[in-house]
Amino acid sequence: MSDRYDLIVIGSGPAGISAAINGVIRNKKVKVFGSRNLSEKVQKAPRVDNYLGFHGITGNELKDVFSQHLEKMQVEITEEKVDAVYALGKYFAITTKDNSYEATSVIVASGVSNKKSLEGENEYLGKGVGYCATCDAPIYKNKKVAIVGYDVHAEEEANFMLDVASEVVYIPLYGQPEKIKDGVNVVLGRPLRIEGNEKAERLVLHNDHIDADGIFILKDSVELDQLVPGVQIEDNHFVVNRKMETNIEGLYAAGDCTGKPYQYLKAAGEGQVAALNAVSFIDNMQ
Numbered sequence: 477m478s479d480r481y482d483l484i485v486i487g488s489g490p491a492g493i494s495a496a497i498n499g500v501i502r503n504k505k506v507k508v509f510g511s512r513n514l515s516e517k518v519q520k521a522p523r524v525d526n527y528l529g530f531h532g533i534t535g536n537e538l539k540d541v542f543s544q545h546l547e548k549m550q551v552e553i554t555e556e557k558v559d560a561v562y563a564l565g566k567y568f569a570i571t572t573k574d575n576s577y578e579a580t581s582v583i584v585a586s587g588v589s590n591k592k593s594l595e596g597e598n599e600y601l602g603k604g605v606g607y608c609a610t611c612d613a614p615i616y617k618n619k620k621v622a623i624v625g626y627d628v629h630a631e632e633e634a635n636f637m638l639d640v641a642s643e644v645v646y647i648p649l650y651g652q653p654e655k656i657k658d659g660v661n662v663v664l665g666r667p668l669r670i671e672g673n674e675k676a677e678r679l680v681l682h683n684d685h686i687d688a689d690g691i692f693i694l695k696d697s698v699e700l701d702q703l704v705p706g707v708q709i710e711d712n713h714f715v716v717n718r719k720m721e722t723n724i725e726g727l728y729a730a731g732d733c734t735g736k737p738y739q740y741l742k743a744a745g746e747g748q749v750a751a752l753n754a755v756s757f758i759d760n761m762q
């Protein structure tokens with residue numbers, strides 16, 4: 477059995493790190509998943525005028541202030557993308573590509589993705605379309621696979637797939653790939669839709685099409701209902717109450733992933749509310 481955390485936080489934006497800091501202050505064993513750079517949406521803000529106490533700060537400066545705060549409180553970020561959270565009654569199992577973790581309570585603070593689904597993506601999900609190439613690799617042994625990579629991390633999955641599939645076509649959506657292996661067929665183009673019949677059969681690009689047995693769409697985020705099976709979602713956001721509780725006991729959500737307005741202070745405030753309620757939940761479980 478793996479070591480069980482009191483609290484696992486998914487996401488390192490303002491919501492996630494505010495949740496983590498409040499969990500640590502309450503002496504809980506906390507783990508945070510996300511990125512060392514915290515959040516692209518923090519880093520890329522040209523100028524922020526509505527973060528209390530930091531008038532005129534740039535996103536990058538705000539990121540540095542957040543990082544220093546985390547360092548002072550010895551909160552580390554684990555750079556693994558969480559693929560799924562399973563509610564198993566008395567605890568949660570949290571899986572990443574290579575590892576599995578356990579926690580008494582979970583806060584999802586994964587933000588919102590601006591990357592819209594492709595036409596046909598939802599229709600064929602599980603029928604030739606997937607979000608985790610390494611998880612589904614055995615299904616595509618000696619078959620042809622197309623992989624759409626939204627960021628550089630997808631390259632690792634394409635390289636791995638090369639060992640299994642008969643042919644791997646990789647479509648990077650962020651410019652030239654950096655570490656793709658020889659043997660992977662790189663096609664530059666903009667995907668438009670996925671076509672098929674009973675199963676997905678073809679990825680249509682604006683200037684081309686690729687026939688494939690499996691099509692993987694590797695975004696930096698996971699669709700919320702894929703991330704937490706059984707969770708209640710409305711308009712692509714988690715449904716939460718004022719305690720930031722979801723419909724799953726012990727599972728909380730905070731930040732942009734719970735709905736508009738999409739703002740730093742709303743996210744940080746929700747992270748705090750979620751953490752303090754998670755702490756009460758954890759204490760009651762002991």
Ligand SMILES: Cc1cc2nc3c(=O)[nH]c(=O)nc-3n(C[C@H](O)[C@H](O)[C@H](O)COP(=O)(O)OP(=O)(O)OC[C@H]3O[C@@H](n4cnc5c(N)ncnc54)[C@H](O)[C@@H]3O)c2cc1C
Pocket residue numbers: 486487488489490491492509510511514515516517518520521522523524525526527556557558559585586587588696697698703730731732733737738739740741743
């Ligand atoms: C250019 C720009 C300027 C902005 N300016 C302002 C402004 O001036 N004022 C303001 O209030 N707001 C502003 N915003 C909005 C603000 O950025 C968001 O409201 C805020 O970042 C939301 O915080 P969050 O923690 O909910 O999510 P995010 O900041 O989006 O963080 C989510 C984090 O979770 C990680 N994550 C997601 N899924 C997983 C997973 N499965 N496993 C592990 N990690 C995962 C992501 O990589 C990311 O690091 C701006 C946004 C942009 C894009």
